[in-house]
Amino acid sequence: MAATTVTEASAESLASGTTLAEVMAELAALEDPRSREVNEKHGDDHGVNLGKLRALAKRLKTQQVLALELWATGDTAARLLSLLVCRPKSFDYGELDAMLRAARTPKVQDWLVNYVVKKSPHAEELRRAWFADPDPVVASAGWALTSERVVKKPEGLDLDGLLDIIELRMKQAPERLQWAMNQCLAQIGIEHPGDRARALEIGERLEVLKDYPTPPNCTSPFAPTWINEMVRRQAL
Template sequence: MAPSAKTGTIIEPTVAAVQAELAALEDAGMRAANEKRGDDHGVNLSKLRGVAQAAKTDPASKQQLALDLWATGDTASRLVALLLVFPKKLGAEQIDAMIREARAPKVHDWLVNYVAKKSPHLEELRRTWTEDTDQLVAAAGWDLISHQVYKKPEVLDLPALLDTIEARMKDAPKDLQWSMNNTLAAIGIEAPELRGRAVDIGERLEVLKDYPTPPNCTSPFAPLWITEIVRRNEQAAAATG
């Protein structure tokens, strides 16, 4: 096993040992900053990744450790669990139960990106989650749609998705609206034949139009986002062509 992120010693692959290491890394300032974003933990994420790396063991034990850490309900422990778990060894029902328990934003984000997107059950989860009445679950479904727009668009009905976005995004709850907007931008970027319609929907709905964007960063407002990423892609293609 690798050395501890905090002390340089070995972390035993047990829940108690991992949580003790996380407790040693707890920082009040980090917790205060995280809590402003809804994440109730005070561990620097780079150091948290170090804890996961230091808790290596055989695959079967590693998977069980991940499940046991998840079961604690503790946010930092769950983040370590998501770094340890083998997504392909989780059933669709297990991942579905996890997304319904994932209330902390960073846990939700890592669960979607590190587990659901790598799961052989991705398509089943996408279809199940997208129409869920829980806005966070539905948002996860739309995150999977965005992933498929880039990776496997042939499984999607892109014009129908634009119909749904046009009808629902404006009045959707914040988290769901954000994920639907990501899909709108993805379609505009990846599907040239639908780009004009995607931009038009974004311009008319004006979702995230006034979102504060730091200098030199791309606005999440779909028309600006689409235009900028397409420009970059065309510029890169010209440079390599």
């Protein structure tokens, strides 16, 4: 992270008038047993409604010093709030890598990748490093960033090579990595017509997430269904 000077930190603190203790007290007041029950079903150990968390972040606005303090608590709700009030471009490569490895709950990892890393000048370097990491949780972040490139900047990506890896490894991959690889498979099929037939064939044969319970009016994460539905919408 680009170092925050004492003067900058003091100015930010004076401008916000908000202390870590005050924010942690607000988060504690937002704790709701029903929200915790729902969140824990998805592997997230906090009981704060995400809509209320976003409202708190909107009121606090960007505060990098506070964001660092919130992250350092290790508390999941505090870390989610940290990711909403931080300055993404202030973190260096090493800090983002360390944060990702410390972000073991799904929602913290998801927000870190989508709200911070994707806005960082280190995103591509981190994508390449994480993609090949032996830790499947870290690797899942690399695959998430790869899916982003498949959609927005596919130049230079070996799509056939990605499909080879998916075909070989996705069926046996741990859950979070499997989800990330499945998303990449679907995005290749949706965005790249020349690779669509192979993406559909791989999805049909592997049957990953084929029976995943999907609410009404939502698209199934089963890659062939996902691909066909999004292509249909694009044609409208």
